[in-house]
Amino acid sequence: MLMMVDERLVKSLLGLVIVAFATARLSGKVRGELRDDRRAWIFGLAAGILGGAYGMNGPPLVIYGALRRWSPEHFRATLQGYFLPASLAGMAGYAIAGLWTPAVTHHYLLSLPAAIAAIVLGRAVNRRLDARHFLTYIHAGLLVVGAGLIAQSLAGRSAP
Numbered sequence: 001m002l003m004m005v006d007e008r009l010v011k012s013l014l015g016l017v018i019v020a021f022a023t024a025r026l027s028g029k030v031r032g033e034l035r036d037d038r039r040a041w042i043f044g045l046a047a048g049i050l051g052g053a054y055g056m057n058g059p060p061l062v063i064y065g066a067l068r069r070w071s072p073e074h075f076r077a078t079l080q081g082y083f084l085p086a087s088l089a090g091m092a093g094y095a096i097a098g099l100w101t102p103a104v105t106h107h108y109l110l111s112l113p114a115a116i117a118a119i120v121l122g123r124a125v126n127r128r129l130d131a132r133h134f135l136t137y138i139h140a141g142l143l144v145v146g147a148g149l150i151a152q153s154l155a156g157r158s159a160p
Contacts, residue, residue, distance in 0.1 A: 005053075007054065007153075008152075008153040008156060009153070010050075010053075010054060011054075011056075011149045011150070011152055011153035012149070012150060012153040012154075014050065014056065014059065014146075014149055015145075015146045015147065015148070015149030015150035015153065016146070016150065017146070018059050018063075018142050018143075018145060018146030018149065019143060019146035019147060019150065021063055021139075021142065021146075022139045022140070022142040022143035022146060023143065025066070025135075025139045026136070026139045026140065026143065032067065033067060033068070033069055034064070034067040034068050040064065043060045043061060043063065043064035044060075046060035047060040047061050047086075051086055051090055052090060052093055055090060056149075057083075057086055057090075058079075058083075058145075059142065059145060059146075061079060061082060062079075062138060062141075062142060063142070065078065065079070065138075066135055066138050066139065066142075069135065071131060071134070072126055072129050072131055072134045073126075075134075075138075076122075076126055
């Protein structure tokens with residue numbers, strides 16, 4: 001998929017879906033909820049496809065967690081438990097496909113300090129987070145991510 005589908009098109013569509021979902025949830029007009037895991041495979045499939053092809057597996061998982069109304073603690077624990085093995089599998093897939101280059105290694109190593117700082121900051125924020133407003137924060141964050149994807153696709157830029 002990474003080599004055959006225009007990344008700008010995928011980013012635009014994903015951004016539009018995320019913005020529509022977040023806007024509907026923030027407006028209060030759509031209050032749907034997933035009460036069980038029967039549809040989890042749909043979100044897992046979307047995360048796998050987007051993660052494997054574009055490294056963007058987070059939005060479907062965050063939407064799923066929001067629809068399940070996970071607590072902040074459940075959200076953090078579940079996503080952390082997912083992202084490490086998924087990231088390792090993605091990196092192996094890139095290496096097998098010949099997409100892991102010295103430039104990728106260079107950018108990976110440059111990003112480590114920021115990633116570590118984000119983890120520390122995220123834990124500090126999570127401890128102070130008002131659980132009653134957590135889903136509002138999630139939807140606002142999704143809105144920013146979706147708008148960013150749309151802006152990137154319109155500007156014709158690829159993901160770093």
